[in-house]
């Protein structure tokens with residue numbers, strides 16, 4: 531007995547001295563990349579706010595991080611990279627594995643990073659227009675999801691330019707995604723059931739973990755979208771199976787530019803949109819994999835692409851989209867190797883991506899209509915708007931290109947914050963992390979967060 535105890539003790543000493551520990555190595559990863567969903571009251575079922583909870587789920591954590599399931603980030607990062615990306619580096623995955631393999635040591639708790647807070651505070655100021663759905667009881671059953679769209683009057687009497695959009699889920703545990711549209715005509719039904727997307731131009735999508743959309747800022751230009759007077763705001767919500775009877779009251783907030791601000795408009799266009807009228811439908815045959823492809827172009831003008839939103843329904847398997855310029859250069863836009871309707875979103879490029887006039891846009895993908903748990907009796911499926919129809923869509927958000935656009939950072943929330951908060955004084959810098967929580971040294975042209983000993987956080991960007 532004595533001997534065994536000794537050996538155990540000895541191994542632990544080794545682990546402490548040579549291997550990753552929670553306080554210094556693991557907590558920064560969990561706090562920065564997991565807690566936004568895995569906190570008490572968050573969207574995910576498990577909370578990893580404490581060491582104890584993290585250790586008691588260590589095996590699962592090791593499994594889902596090494597398999598790439600968590601954090602959820604559907605785009606293929608070898609194809610294109612985006613703003614606000616939440617992914618683990620292979621080094622971080624190794625740290626987690628080594629830490630668990632070595633007995634999950636706690637380390638010196640004085641070295642723990644600052645616990646992030648999950649209030650709805652942001653640095654956008656107060657909203658100029660807030661629109662809330664009427665109290666809604668989810669109709670999802672134990673085996674089917676609820677998709678519902680609302681169309682709510684904006685009550686705007688003049689056209690307004692929007693600098694930021696935010697969705698505040700009423701019940702974060704059941705709001706799986708929210709599609710926000712601006713419906714210029716404003717004549718849709720106040721509520722439509724079995725609805726996958728609200729009428730109008732889709733301007734923002736929320737999924738668990740999403741940050742508000744803040745249009746890019748540069749010293750010269752303001753970017754944004756316009757909400758015309760008298761338009762309606764569309765909200766398309768998805769409540770997952772099992773949420774029957776739970777209450778939601780999600781709202782969307784718009785932040786305006788001052789009236790008469792000169793704004794470079796960000797357009798929202800469904801450049802790839804197969805199988806919807808006036809085009810003929812496409813069909814997804816039962817018991818087989820169906821390939822699909824589509825093109826758009828050539829582009830008439832140079833564009834500065836801000837984001838891309840890929841979309842299929844429940845049989846979608848994979849999809850990709852790229853541009854080919856007149857000089858035969860390929861510009862990768864997005865590739866999703868394992869489409870999951872539950873984790874869809876719009877992806878913002880790190881900077882505006884210039885796509886020159888004359889470029890062609892190519893897209894392809896596939897549908898899996900073979901027998902599976904979620905599809906026990908495959909039937910013929912056709913393209914359309916209903917839940918049980920399929921879609922093949924890429925929505926592009928872009929503006930007309932101007933020289934220098936390709937240097938404008940899209941991930942700019944941090945830049946704005948620095949302008950507003952420059953009051954930090956006698957506190958000591960504890961450490962610097964980047965926007966998704968990685969420890970970092972001073973880096974240029976990329977937003978960083980400085981954590982101070984009094985708990986304050988300074989967000990800044992150093993322009994080189």
Ligand code: HEC
Pocket residue numbers: 559560563564565566567568573574575576587590591594595600601602616618738739
């Ligand atoms: C964007 C939100 C989000 C982020 C970020 C996130 N998760 Fe999750 N996670 C979920 C949700 C939601 C589930 C529930 C299962 C599902 O719906 O896929 C889950 C499930 C899990 C599970 C349970 C899996 C199972 O089979 O029961 C583990 C373990 C996990 N996550 C670990 C992590 C770790 C570790 C990180 C950070 C490296 C992380 N997650 C980041 C949303 C998130």
